Amino acid sequence: MPTLEYFQVESTEPAGGDLYRRIASTVITDHDILRVLDRLRIFIDPEVPIFIAVGLTRTVPRNIIVSDFSGVTYDGEKVILSIADETYLAPLLELLWKRFGKDRIMQPDRFTIEMHLSAEEQKGIEELIVADPTEGLFKDLIYTMQVICPEGFKVKKQSFQNGRFWFVASENTLQEDVLPLVQQQFAIMEASS
Amino acid sequence: MIQVPITYKGGVYRHDEILDLIEDMGGYIIQKHIIAQDVVLQALVPRDDIETLRAVSRPLAGEVIFAPLVGTEIAIVSMSLEIHHLPHASCDVAEYLRTAGAKTNMIGLARGFGKRIGLLSDEERDIINEHDLVIYLFGNFETCIRQKMPTFRRGIHVPIVVTGGPSTDALKKAIDPPVAGYVGEFGRFMHRTKEAPEIAKLDEIVSEVSRVLDGRRSEIAKDPMSISPARLMDVILEQLPDIHDVTSPVPVVVQMDGVRVKLPYDPFAAQLKEVEVEKGVTVGMICDIRPSRMRDYILVKIRPFSDTGQMV
Numbered sequence: 001m002p003t004l005e006y007f008q009v010e011s012t013e014p015a016g017g018d019l020y021r022r023i024a025s026t027v028i029t030d031h032d033i034l035r036v037l038d039r040l041r042i043f044i045d046p047e048v049p050i051f052i053a054v055g056l057t058r059t060v061p062r063n064i065i066v067s068d069f070s071g072v073t074y075d076g077e078k079v080i081l082s083i084a085d086e087t088y089l090a091p092l093l094e095l096l097w098k099r100f101g102k103d104r105i106m107q108p109d110r111f112t113i114e115m116h117l118s119a120e121e122q123k124g125i126e127e128l129i130v131a132d133p134t135e136g137l138f139k140d141l142i143y144t145m146q147v148i149c150p151e152g153f154k155v156k157k158q159s160f161q162n163g164r165f166w167f168v169a170s171e172n173t174l175q176e177d178v179l180p181l182v183q184q185q186f187a188i189m190e191a192s193s
Numbered sequence: 194m195i196q197v198p199i200t201y202k203g204g205v206y207r208h209d210e211i212l213d214l215i216e217d218m219g220g221y222i223i224q225k226h227i228i229a230q231d232v233v234l235q236a237l238v239p240r241d242d243i244e245t246l247r248a249v250s251r252p253l254a255g256e257v258i259f260a261p262l263v264g265t266e267i268a269i270v271s272m273s274l275e276i277h278h279l280p281h282a283s284c285d286v287a288e289y290l291r292t293a294g295a296k297t298n299m300i301g302l303a304r305g306f307g308k309r310i311g312l313l314s315d316e317e318r319d320i321i322n323e324h325d326l327v328i329y330l331f332g333n334f335e336t337c338i339r340q341k342m343p344t345f346r347r348g349i350h351v352p353i354v355v356t357g358g359p360s361t362d363a364l365k366k367a368i369d370p371p372v373a374g375y376v377g378e379f380g381r382f383m384h385r386t387k388e389a390p391e392i393a394k395l396d397e398i399v400s401e402v403s404r405v406l407d408g409r410r411s412e413i414a415k416d417p418m419s420i421s422p423a424r425l426m427d428v429i430l431e432q433l434p435d436i437h438d439v440t441s442p443v444p445v446v447v448q449m450d451g452v453r454v455k456l457p458y459d460p461f462a463a464q465l466k467e468v469e470v471e472k473g474v475t476v477g478m479i480c481d482i483r484p485s486r487m488r489d490y491i492l493v494k495i496r497p498f499s500d501t502g503q504m505v
Contacts, residue, residue: 011334013334013335013336015333015335015358015359015360015363016333016334016335016358016359019333019358019380019381019382020333022382023333023381023382023383026382026383026384027383030383044334046308046334046336046337047336049308049309143277146277147277147278147383150332150333150334150337150381151272151273151275151278151306151307151332151381152273152306152307152308152309152310152311153307154307171307171308171309171310172309
């Protein structure tokens, strides 16, 4: 199991910070995001009150395309998809129904999809993007931070871009621009690498 | 006759003999749970007869354990019952106190979460005041506990035990004026209590609660109640037939200074008032009967000897 490259929880109340470090490590393990999380720094000041979490993710998996989980065979106008991994079957069917209509998509059995498509429509079927893992990753990361963050911190702001994410929460109204606070935490994290 | 609170754990087989024995001794069965093939009894038994009970239960593979909290009803107030903050420490505390014999009720506050907006509604406050003791399970930050405490203690008349992340000493310093009991290093955590140090903490909570309740007991002993709550329960179970139609596992909850009867107030309060404890002494003469804020139950508080001049 991979471990975090950098993991620090700091608080203006050191005893509380230590307890929150334990909470954070339990939650990260429970939510199984250790495999994507590389660095994490959390800062909590209950006086303000504010909770800031900044971090970096490991290399994010690329988009899932049709050929990743199914074999594609062409027989004239007939295209047969043999599904190897059912995980992405539901989003694939949704996508195909939307693009070609339900009446042209048949599913004779659980692992086979038959389609009647023109030569033009057949182009790019194998490269069709079915799922974007980063979308779920972002939700999972932010949800994890929300679970870690103290009760009552309902006002939240978050961002995830190019493997860098931040989450800021407070009980009171957040200041208009939270970026300076976030940058400060990123700087501390990067300085210690 | 000094009654000792005990828990009896044994099999279903011939457990009726134990029930009869406790009754013959002059003891009271506060709660009886049959779980699959096991029987768990929470009872008050005369101190001199404990060994007899042990001797009788030995061939039945029964176990008699001292349970200091039998006959008490304790409110456990969780600062939040939010789904994404599960599992809550309050679940473990409530469960553990039950093993020590207490009847626990968990109270999740409607607007409890957060130090700034946390507050008690009048209904929550009244329900807490109907219990023998309240445990507030605070979080990990001293700042929050210091700020929240005045709101949560306003209007609470029952003893308060506070648990939280900071050490016991830090809690004592943070809370002013002092409360009845403190257990530190038990704040918010995100896992079930399984390890030995965590179980030791739960034991610490039980002993702190027992200590506080012992203080309350000795206060009550200065002006004893007109009837013992356990006996009052027995009388109600015997003379109020409708109580046996209640589907709740504990239709009459024994408290330190009264009982909670799980029958609706309007149709049954008058009937309960007329229940005869002894010849010429009715429940209404020695108790205050009022509607409980918990559902529409009846709350019976026993008046002291100095007030009624009667001891039954």
